[in-house]
Amino acid sequence: MAEDLRDKLGAQHLPLRDQVLAALRTAIIDGDYLPGERLTEDRLAEDFGVSRNPVREALRVAEAEGFVVILPRRGAVVASPSSGTIADMFAVRERLEALAARLAAERATAADVASLRALLDQGREATQRKDLARVAELNSTLHLRILQISGNPWLSSIAKSLYLHVQWIFRLGAAERAPHSWAEHIQLVDAIESGDGDRAERAALDHLDAASAAAYENAEGGYAAR
Amino acid sequence: MAEDLRDKLGAQHLPLRDQVLAALRTAIIDGDYLPGERLTEDRLAEDFGVSRNPVREALRVAEAEGFVVILPRRGAVVASPSSGTIADMFAVRERLEALAARLAAERATAADVASLRALLDQGREATQRKDLARVAELNSTLHLRILQISGNPWLSSIAKSLYLHVQWIFRLGAAERAPHSWAEHIQLVDAIESGDGDRAERAALDHLDAASAAAYENAEGGYAAR
């Protein structure tokens, strides 16, 4: 939200709680902690080699972000994305990413576009190398970059959080749609470069529709709503 | 996010941290703690009559929600909504509330519509009584109710958070547009009742545009971007 303030003064300390939060997020996204799994404070503290306090603080934020559910007096449990909430998530994401694409188209500088093109190139190359993990990573980077170019911190922060959840679902669903979606990405960047907000928004929607359909299928297979 | 789980078992305990968080939020929204004001843990702990631990946990969540900014090793400060971020916020809110209106139109039951109508009636009455505080409150309730009817928990949770920020800005801007906006609300509920998603979305956008313009003016007057 306030990245502009954050790095103002010698504040590169990275508190333990933030490290724990990051580790917890990736552990959940990577499936190290599975949906429904119980997360006791002591255990997390031990896993991460810290005391209970940083863990508790990280858990509260993770709850706010929707990665865990906290039952009072019963503790934290890894959230279970049901297929219902997946559809809901994409409905929101669609609106938000469309807005991001429009804003990016309206505000992108030549340098911004160049950085997107560079990502596209790397993506094409990685696709040829069949390095799927790298493609997925570049995929994320591209989306995040567009959010950043949109210049709207609210949008950026909210969509970023949603995006993490998408990754989570995809990871669990195990399928990699990344290479296939790369053509859509090129359309999107072209549209952003053109400066045509309507066109960019349409490209984003097309892309999201396809991604949503794919994610939905995967999730249907991999999950049962609890 | 998971209200359905939350109240499953005897979990009406309401931990201190949640009470503190709620109190902190309202204190900030009500202007008891002003933007830029420093919030030391000791002070908050004393203000709320609790130990520092619940305070710290509440602060982390408040940060995630954008109410405070935490500078590592320097502590928490009440966030300062600049006019820039206000515009950004409304841009996001516009998309989200439009989606909410559409979904509500598509999913609302007769009982849902009736509850909205009831709120509208109470609003009209309160307007006649010139009870502005009550009108503002009903305003919030109406919007929140529509979000709930939309049946999309992500949408609901995100928009709810944004809505709190809107209230914050309005409160600080001191102006009350509420009565004037009531006509727009009627349009919105009519559209939802009609079940016409497009029409509902359009009504929401019209309403948001007007509200945004008003908020923006107020904020311009009441603030200087820091």
Next chain:
DNA sequence: TAATTGTTCTTCGTATACACTTTGCCCGAA
């Protein structure tokens, strides 16, 4: 004046203690 040194205030993290719930298990009764 500018640089340096102290001092103080706070945060950050650890550790500990303890009340109170929840859970799980064992055991006895139907």
Next chain:
DNA sequence: TTCGGGCAAAGTGTATACGAAGAACAATTA
């Protein structure tokens, strides 16, 4: 066997204390 009760273990919620490290600010010195 199954059900219910009771008991102990586990784990959260909260408070408290303490030490280390950083930041802010004032005082001191060059």
